[in-house]
Amino acid sequence: MRRRTPGAEHGRVTENIAGLPMSPLEILALLGAVALVVARWLPPVARPRVTIAAGAVLLPSAIVLGVAGIRWQLLPVLAGAAFALPFTLSPLLRPLRRRPGRPAWRARWWLALPGSVACIGLIAMGPVAAWAFPVPVFPEPTGNFxxxxxxxxxxxxxxxxxxxxxxxxxxxxxxxxxxxxxxxxxxxxxxxxxxxxxxxxxxxxxxxxxxxxxxxxxxxxxxxxxxxxxxxxxxxxxxxxxxxxxxxxxxxxxxxxxxxxxxxxxxxxxxxxxxxxxxxxxxxxxxxxxxxxxxxxxxxxxxxxxxxxxxxxxxxxxxxxxxxxxxxxxxxxxxxxxxxxxxxxxxxxxxxxxxxxxxxxxxxxxxxxxxxxxxxxxxxxxxxxxxxxxxxxxxxxxxxxxxxxxxxxxxxxxxxxxxxxxxxxxxxxxxxxxxxxxxxxxxxxxxxxxxxxxxxxxxxxxxxxxxxxxxxxxxxxxxxxxxxxxxxxxxxxxxxxxx
Known part of the structure; x- marks a missing residue:
């Protein structure tokens, strides 16, 4: 049986995908951060499931990337997710007192919109920076050797x-x-x-x-x-x-x-x-x-x-x-x-x-x-x-x-x-x-x-x-x-x- 190189699997998930400026784990973290922000705008029934799923994707990805050595391009992504997190989790962690039949309070859309836009703007800076300063992906040589x-x-x-x-x-x-x-x-x-x-x-x-x-x-x-x-x-x-x-x-x-x-x-x-x-x-x-x-x-x-x-x-x-x-x-x-x-x-x-x-x-x-x-x-x-x-x-x-x-x-x-x-x-x-x-x-x-x-x-x-x-x-x-x-x-x- 061929012996695997130590860390080879770990290396593959932290290396860029050909044609993309981010690794699979970085893409997962990016998608998780976006989902956290979007969850605020979903119907109440869907919001908890999306929030939990986003956290389940974002947190392990960030931990593994932190161990492997996180790139600076991902810092705006994590910052945007961090700003959005309290507002997304608060309805799940601290139910508000409300009269029977009334939905849980949340900020008016015109108050929440600027914050969501700012978070999305921060998150978007990540892939843009990764595109401008990527981990180089070398072309496959075309010769016979x-x-x-x-x-x-x-x-x-x-x-x-x-x-x-x-x-x-x-x-x-x-x-x-x-x-x-x-x-x-x-x-x-x-x-x-x-x-x-x-x-x-x-x-x-x-x-x-x-x-x-x-x-x-x-x-x-x-x-x-x-x-x-x-x-x-x-x-x-x-x-x-x-x-x-x-x-x-x-x-x-x-x-x-x-x-x-x-x-x-x-x-x-x-x-x-x-x-x-x-x-x-x-x-x-x-x-x-x-x-x-x-x-x-x-x-x-x-x-x-x-x-x-x-x-x-x-x-x-x-x-x-x-x-x-x-x-x-x-x-x-x-x-x-x-x-x-x-x-x-x-x-x-x-x-x-x-x-x-x-x-x-x-x-x-x-x-x-x-x-x-x-x-x-x-x-x-x-x-x-x-x-x-x-x-x-x-x-x-x-x-x-x-x-x-x-x-x-x-x-x-x-x-x-x-x-x-x-x-x-x-x-x-x-x-x-x-x-x-x-x-x-x-x-x-x-x-x-x-x-x-x-x-x-x-x-x-x-x-x-x-x-x-x-x-x-x-x-x-x-x-x-x-x-x-x-x-x-x-x-x-x-x-x-x-x-």
């Missing part, structure tokens, strides 16, 4: 840590791998989002919130999420060797910020290695328990900020080259590992979002082992030489008058100077955060996450990425431009600058 994930930490013995005053401190990176895996038994606990443990996830979530000036409680649903991968799942059988895709997050971003994208690629037979860059990523939890937070910040001086960004980009580019070296050593079996002999580091792409995209471009300039580059809406910081020899896919939002006027010329220069055919795909309805997991859990405000749906943005980005990687790394027949055109406005940049 299940997805496994694990985290490794590597130290580069040749590079001192430039952010540290300690001369013995060496550059260390934390890398999360997503890889094609064997299918896990039904009911297997899926991987925690944002970290290996809930504590790490909360540490990272709070750091990300601080980085954008938000109170941490607003996004307290994010560290509750589970992705679609399984930690330490066995590698897929068959002996196939998988191309590798390295990923660098945005400035202040973290290795897990593109989890939906990474899982989709892994389900189609790629190994994705996403980096935390210590002192640059919002928070990096090291193997010894230390948490390293970001020390990069803009000065407000454009020239100085560009100089700083170029330096940070160079450090990230070196991190990417180092990780490719470690993946190659892992594949050769320098240490015992389940992925030994399964990584095709001879087919490698380097990718990144925002500043990570700039790092990917610089890493490709410096390291010819990378065969392809994907820049997810990243401004090209740093030197524009030497010319790129790899094909590049740049996914961008639409250029508007608010866009930095230097962005498009610098990106065009990078693409035109490449000795390989490159592509710029403008995704309609995209914003800067469309190119990460943000649409899954941030308010659906077009200026923040674009006008695509919560799942459509990540789907388009992953589909365009796969089309490009399949053509470049796997040699899939056909012109990739024909496939990419399905996802937006495409510009093709041929060698020599003839776009």
């Amino acid at each position: 299940a997805v496994g994930t694990r985290v490794v930490q590597w130290t580069d013995p040749r590079r001192p840590e430039t952010f540290s005053a300690d001369p013995t401190d060496l550059r260390t990176v934390v890398v999360q791998l997503w890889y094609p895996a064997q299918k896990s038994p039904a009911g297997t606990r899926r991987a925690q989002y944002l970290g290996r443990t809930e504590h790490e996830a909360r540490t990272v979530s709070e750091a990300l919130a601080r980085g954008v000036g938000l109170p941490g409680f607003l996004v307290d649903g994010v560290p509750r999420a589970r992705s679609r991968a399984v930690f330490d799942a066995p590698v897929a059988g068959g002996g196939e060797r998988f191309p590798v895709v390295l990923f660098s997050p945005g400035s202040g971003g973290v290795r897990t910020q593109n989890t939906a994208w990474a899982e989709e690629l892994a389900s189609h037979g790629y190994v994705v290695a996403a980096l935390d860059h210590p002192y640059d990523s919002a928070a990096v939890v090291l193997a010894d328990g230390r948490t390293v937070t970001t020390e990069t910040a803009s000065t407000g001086d454009p020239a100085k900020d560009e100089e700083l960004a170029a330096g940070w980009t160079a450090v990230r580019a070196a991190d990417l080259g180092f990780v490719l070296t470690r993946l190659d050593a892992l594949d050769r079996g320098e240490s015992a590992d389940p992925l030994t002999g399964r990584l095709d580091t001879g087919r490698a792409a380097v990718t990144g979002h925002s500043m990570g995209g700039a790092a990917a471009l610089q890493a490709a300039r410096q390291d010819r082992r990378f065969d392809a580059v994907i820049d997810l809406d990243g401004y090209p910081h740093g030197p524009a030489s030497p010319s790129l020899h790899q094909p590049v896919l740049a996914l961008t939002q639409a250029v508007t008058p608010a866009t930095d006027p230097r962005y498009l010329p610098r990106l065009t220069e990078a693409l035109d100077s490449s000795t390989a055919t490159s592509y710029r795909l403008t995704v309609p309805g995209a914003a800067h955060l469309t190119f990460m997991d943000g649409p899954l859990y941030l308010p659906p405000v077009p200026s923040i996450v674009g006008s695509l749906s919560r799942t459509e943005g990540p789907r388009v980005v992953a589909a365009a990425t796969l089309a490009f990687l399949d053509a470049v790394l796997r040699g899939k027949p056909g012109d990739p431009a024909g496939v990419l055109l399905a996802y937006g406005s495409l510009g093709v940049h041929h060698p020599g600058g003839h776009g």
Whole structure:
């Protein structure tokens, strides 16, 4: 008999239902609260039964949610129910003296109506807040493989840590791998989002919130999420060797910020290695328990900020080259590992979002082992030489008058100077955060996450990425431009600058 994971049943009832911003227990509590308010307006015969039923639903739901960790979005629901409760229960608990044949007294409708409306307004704030700041529900990967994930930490013995005053401190990176895996038994606990443990996830979530000036409680649903991968799942059988895709997050971003994208690629037979860059990523939890937070910040001086960004980009580019070296050593079996002999580091792409995209471009300039580059809406910081020899896919939002006027010329220069055919795909309805997991859990405000749906943005980005990687790394027949055109406005940049 298969052994159940402790707490698995409890986890299922407190996880969101796909397509809804609330869990089953939260929905039950919401319905119970509404029923308490509505009971006041029912005929006297029905009122006691509805009140008792509402309480029987609301109270146990609230208790279980309180034990599991109640979300702030449910507090208005409970407040509305608490305000309504005395008025709903009083006829049941304290019968009034009345003459025979006269009904029990209750407040005039015109006195009770404002209170009921206020309670319903409070209760309605709950699902609205849950819709604006949901627990992210990750899309099911569409590939043939299940997805496994694990985290490794590597130290580069040749590079001192430039952010540290300690001369013995060496550059260390934390890398999360997503890889094609064997299918896990039904009911297997899926991987925690944002970290290996809930504590790490909360540490990272709070750091990300601080980085954008938000109170941490607003996004307290994010560290509750589970992705679609399984930690330490066995590698897929068959002996196939998988191309590798390295990923660098945005400035202040973290290795897990593109989890939906990474899982989709892994389900189609790629190994994705996403980096935390210590002192640059919002928070990096090291193997010894230390948490390293970001020390990069803009000065407000454009020239100085560009100089700083170029330096940070160079450090990230070196991190990417180092990780490719470690993946190659892992594949050769320098240490015992389940992925030994399964990584095709001879087919490698380097990718990144925002500043990570700039790092990917610089890493490709410096390291010819990378065969392809994907820049997810990243401004090209740093030197524009030497010319790129790899094909590049740049996914961008639409250029508007608010866009930095230097962005498009610098990106065009990078693409035109490449000795390989490159592509710029403008995704309609995209914003800067469309190119990460943000649409899954941030308010659906077009200026923040674009006008695509919560799942459509990540789907388009992953589909365009796969089309490009399949053509470049796997040699899939056909012109990739024909496939990419399905996802937006495409510009093709041929060698020599003839776009």
